[in-house]
Amino acid sequence: MTVLRSLVLFALAAVAEIGGAWLVWQGFREHRGLWWIAAGVLALGAYGFVATFQPDTHFGRVLAAYGGVFVAGSLAWGVVVDKFRPDRFDYLGALLCLTGVAVIMYAPRR
Template sequence: MTLPAFLVAALAEIGGCFAFWHVVRHGGAPWWLAAGTASLAAFAYALTFVEAEAAGRAFAAYGGIYIAASLAWLWAVEGVRPDRWDAAGALMCLAGAAVIVFGPRG
């Protein structure tokens, strides 16, 4: 359940933040703020489904997923292709998230 929860959370968080970005930076209609707020609430709810014994650990591991998903958004929605440095950074963050999620605990 962890990976699907992370992916839903990432889409909801990025979409919610983008809604605010669109209003402030590009003069989008105010209704975008309502959609953005609802999306950010969905993000927080999605993270409650992550299989972790502590919220902080779940949030830390989510950071790697968020970074990779943000680069996918950059390409798919904003039309900017990530470069090799973006890809390398995302891979490092995903590796860090995997250590947090799958590391042995005593």
């Protein structure tokens, strides 16, 4: 149950951070305005709080593992939202990152 909770929290953190960055991008680069930027800033702040609910108590470990989730999540966001088409190297890189997440977060420790 702890691993499932951790995975759900990683997914929520990815939506908050990637979505927040996307909103800022849209607000500034696509000239959608300050409301988009403000919503992005709020979402980015929410990401910071979501990470604190991870079962592991080590900030560095959680943030390092989240880096791999961010890589894979960013590619997925691009596919769904921006109609980006990853190539086989994108998929391979994401798989390597998620393997790193699994090792960092879920390897048996004493």
